[in-house]
Amino acid sequence: MTTELDQREDGELIGIILKAAHCRDFETMARTATEVSEMTRNWATHIPWDDLASLEGADDELAQVVADLTEMWEPAHLRNPVDPDEEYALDKNAYDFYRPAGRNLLTRTGDFYGWVQARRRTETWQYSRVLEAAPDSVAQITNDLGRRARGINFNSQDYLSFNTHPAIREAAAKAMHDYGPHSAGSPMVLGNTRISDDLEAALGDLVGLDHVTLFPTGWAAGFGAVVGLVRQSDHILIDRLAHSCLQQGARAATRNVVRYEHLNVEAVRRHLTQIRATDTRNGILVVTDGLFSVDADWPDLVTLQRVCREHDATLLVDVAHDLGSMGPGGTGVLGMQDLLGSVDIVMGAFSKTFCSNGGFVASHSPALKQYIKMFGGSHFFSNALSPVQTAVVREATRIIRSAEGDVLRARLFTAIHALRDELTGRGLTCMGEPSPIVPLLIGNEKLARTANRLLFDRGVLAFMVEFPVTPTGSSRFRLQVQAGHRPEEAREAARIIEGAIADSRAYLSSAFGSAPR
Amino acid sequence: MQLYDAIVIGARCSGASTALLLAQRGHRVLVVDRSSFPSDVISTHFLWPHGMSYLNRWGLLDEVLAVTPAHTTVEVVNDGISLTGSVPTELLREYFRDLHGDDSGVVQSYASVRRRVLDEILVGAAAKAGAEVRTNFTVRELIVENGQVVGVRGRAVDGELVEERARIVVGADGRNSFVARTLALPKYDERPRCTFAYWSYWSGFDLGPAQLHRRGRLACAVAPTNFDQNMVLVWGPSEWSREFRGDVPGNYQKALDFVSPELGDVVRSKGTREERIYGTLDQSAFLRPLHGPGWVLVGDAESAKDQCTAIGITHAFRDAELVSAALDRWLRGDASIDEAMTAYGDRRRSQNAAAYHDYVCTLAEMRPYRHDELQLFVALRGNQQETDRFIATHADVAPVSEFFQASNLFLLNDAAKESSADHAVFEDFAETSRSYQQNLFA
Numbered sequence: 005m006t007t008e009l010d011q012r013e014d015g016e017l018i019g020i021i022l023k024a025a026h027c028r029d030f031e032t033m034a035r036t037a038t039e040v041s042e043m044t045r046n047w048a049t050h051i052p053w054d055d056l057a058s059l060e061g062a063d064d065e066l067a068q069v070v071a072d073l074t075e076m077w078e079p080a081h082l083r084n085p086v087d088p089d090e091e092y093a094l095d096k097n098a099y100d101f102y103r104p105a106g107r108n109l110l111t112r113t114g115d116f117y118g119w120v121q122a123r124r125r126t127e128t129w130q131y132s133r134v135l136e137a138a139p140d141s142v143a144q145i146t147n148d149l150g151r152r153a154r155g156i157n158f159n160s161q162d163y164l165s166f167n168t169h170p171a172i173r174e175a176a177a178k179a180m181h182d183y184g185p186h187s188a189g190s191p192m193v194l195g196n197t198r199i200s201d202d203l204e205a206a207l208g209d210l211v212g213l214d215h216v217t218l219f220p221t222g223w224a225a226g227f228g229a230v231v232g233l234v235r236q237s238d239h240i241l242i243d244r245l246a247h248s249c250l251q252q253g254a255r256a257a258t259r260n261v262v263r264y265e266h267l268n269v270e271a272v273r274r275h276l277t278q279i280r281a282t283d284t285r286n287g288i289l290v291v292t293d294g295l296f297s298v299d300a301d302w303p304d305l306v307t308l309q310r311v312c313r314e315h316d317a318t319l320l321v322d323v324a325h326d327l328g329s330m331g332p333g334g335t336g337v338l339g340m341q342d343l344l345g346s347v348d349i350v351m352g353a354f355s356k357t358f359c360s361n362g363g364f365v366a367s368h369s370p371a372l373k374q375y376i377k378m379f380g381g382s383h384f385f386s387n388a389l390s391p392v393q394t395a396v397v398r399e400a401t402r403i404i405r406s407a408e409g410d411v412l413r414a415r416l417f418t419a420i421h422a423l424r425d426e427l428t429g430r431g432l433t434c435m436g437e438p439s440p441i442v443p444l445l446i447g448n449e450k451l452a453r454t455a456n457r458l459l460f461d462r463g464v465l466a467f468m469v470e471f472p473v474t475p476t477g478s479s480r481f482r483l484q485v486q487a488g489h490r491p492e493e494a495r496e497a498a499r500i501i502e503g504a505i506a507d508s509r510a511y512l513s514s515a516f517g518s519a520p521r
Numbered sequence: 522m523q524l525y526d527a528i529v530i531g532a533r534c535s536g537a538s539t540a541l542l543l544a545q546r547g548h549r550v551l552v553v554d555r556s557s558f559p560s561d562v563i564s565t566h567f568l569w570p571h572g573m574s575y576l577n578r579w580g581l582l583d584e585v586l587a588v589t590p591a592h593t594t595v596e597v598v599n600d601g602i603s604l605t606g607s608v609p610t611e612l613l614r615e616y617f618r619d620l621h622g623d624d625s626g627v628v629q630s631y632a633s634v635r636r637r638v639l640d641e642i643l644v645g646a647a648a649k650a651g652a653e654v655r656t657n658f659t660v661r662e663l664i665v666e667n668g669q670v671v672g673v674r675g676r677a678v679d680g681e682l683v684e685e686r687a688r689i690v691v692g693a694d695g696r697n698s699f700v701a702r703t704l705a706l707p708k709y710d711e712r713p714r715c716t717f718a719y720w721s722y723w724s725g726f727d728l729g730p731a732q733l734h735r736r737g738r739l740a741c742a743v744a745p746t747n748f749d750q751n752m753v754l755v756w757g758p759s760e761w762s763r764e765f766r767g768d769v770p771g772n773y774q775k776a777l778d779f780v781s782p783e784l785g786d787v788v789r790s791k792g793t794r795e796e797r798i799y800g801t802l803d804q805s806a807f808l809r810p811l812h813g814p815g816w817v818l819v820g821d822a823e824s825a826k827d828q829c830t831a832i833g834i835t836h837a838f839r840d841a842e843l844v845s846a847a848l849d850r851w852l853r854g855d856a857s858i859d860e861a862m863t864a865y866g867d868r869r870r871s872q873n874a875a876a877y878h879d880y881v882c883t884l885a886e887m888r889p890y891r892h893d894e895l896q897l898f899v900a901l902r903g904n905q906q907e908t909d910r911f912i913a914t915h916a917d918v919a920p921v922s923e924f925f926q927a928s929n930l931f932l933l934n935d936a937a938k939e940s941s942a943d944h945a946v947f948e949d950f951a952e953t954s955r956s957y958q959q960n961l962f963a
Contacts, residue, residue, distance in 0.1 A: 013766075013798055014799065042560055049555045072697070076802065079715075099930060261936075475922035476926070
């Protein structure tokens, strides 16, 4: 055993063989090869270990052997030189900077900024592009480097194309004329107008719940509702993929948070049973979205609401993306599941279909309404929706409920189907169900960032989402369709997107598709 | 001339098991290898629980366990922050249901099986199942007719040149695949930054379950293996390999002492090295095309990765089961070859597979852990369920993206029950982190 231990290491032997090959000393090559361990010989079976001496004269074969041995002997990582900026920009993700180290809060943000700048320089930073004109089905934008592009616009959440609707613009102008631009205070003080009261009534009618509270943003509505209702000793069960305002509300309200598997009602039932087995005193809030804005799917709300009632838990559903643009009469996922008026708490946002800012929380309880207004924080201590915003949302609600709303939704879904069919037909993976959000799965962040860079110049504006919006390794394009999109535009966009992905894949030499396992 | 359903080139983890599974389904299989068995091959031969589960599904686990120690918990220590856990059975079942449609044979244990043990069991099982096994057989040529691979020519044990034909040729011949090189298949998704790895076999101590330590840019692992020995492995960034190679035995011990002084001390004071130190630098990751006219690749031949997550054999088994199921459908006439191969390809090139490839390749760069990563390990210490899920993620049982998802990471951080105050690495983190950039062997 001891003599074996004195044997030279394989790497050293390969070094000797390579050196001998350089001098065409075939005898040394052959003699040294016999010392190479069985492990290495079995691993590199393509190298003719026994025949090294007979290589004499066979230059091709010798060159191949030298190349193969060199690869085993020398680290391979210097073979593919890359642009260090691009490598940095494509390799990292936002989580890499989530916990900065150091005691100085000002200086420790520098690393993150360096990464953002690298992504800007390499044109892979998808955020904060600037609009040059009112966004329609086509938009003109400028990126970080000041480069301008015009493209078919899947980057706006104006699902029913209200931004260019004459009645909406007229309503805005009239409110501007009547009240001026400022809401002049918190809704608890003097921020509301007659239009606000009308709007609350109209929204209550739309979702079938009597008591509605307006918030200055959708974020404020979600965060405020959760923080207002839930105490530290209460529990929250929240869908893993529920909107960030609800997740952060949950984190702020209590440490008793369970993030259940996306859409899994059985998991909710299990968690509720577990919690109720030990805690019969405190409240449980179950939180989910109507239409999930990154996966484009929705939960079985009928069962979810029933399960909640069985365990004395309260259900909150965020209908920000579906209300107005989907379902019978624009009632969204609630209407599709015949649940109008039957869900405990409904919240929504006006920043999508309703063509404005703001949000709301609705329920059957006047007490709950008054409580959230007082203790949610984001209602009491924020300035109210401006009269212009309020008027726009009121007019949008009216159109949504009218026959014209049905026409617009029909047009929207024609464009949605055209886009999904065309993408799927090209072998790409559209996630979720037909809805104004069409998530096109890409997966690898490098691929998505590179494709996003190419799309900028090719006439399609598509928002690429990655961590923290999606889990790492499942980035995607979130395409948001509008009623104003013609089916031909959707098909043209799909063709361009496919080309950009194919070119990016070639650029990165990637063999991975986006087929789900 | 005999016509086989399949000729499998390479009779180790992916080849022998593919041959075994095809033969069990009644197909005529020839499997050839240059070596004779038992024999070793460069490999750190770790089998995660799903790897063991495959052996169990094929009826071979008892034979392996008769001579090999197995455990269920594993200890992972990063910069002094220790986590102990196991891959949850529930996730293992889910893995098999997702990938293969049934979850029979799931076991939670892992083991480190010398290849001279494992490969012989696999080859023996393939032969017993009815596959024709020819060892000491060197393939010299692929026979290609009308653009289609139809067989092989090679030199048998007695030096005689022979020709064999089959409906499909399976390349199971490792990362340096003869089949791939002959067909001039390109490499995709190459990630050249990887680790150098050196290991040997030690007797004289028994530390129980496997341990995996990491500090700065270096790591080491000890796993109990056959013959009452331990495999003790050290690895680091390939940029440092040239200097490491200057004094392999000295630097091997130096790396152990740096990464885990306790382990270094056990090895020095109690251990007896039973074999030479083996090493490899050639570990850059890549993919190759999976299939083409008359041929299909399995195991390292189609997708090789760094050793740092010890997943190679387990993936070879997975591929063997996937490819044999696909080929079986085609050979029985239940699907066209294109349908069968596309189904195989979809599973092998799925979203989750891509994310895991990226995960391993990034780990293999051996960058020092960031502050937030170490904080995450601290956060996990008070949370066994998530620790187990992290280990399952590392072992490719649970999708990487489900663990590394914003809501999960933020929750873990928020709910951390343990403080980082107990861990020296946080003391002067910036300085420590800088010091890790220095090549220890220079």
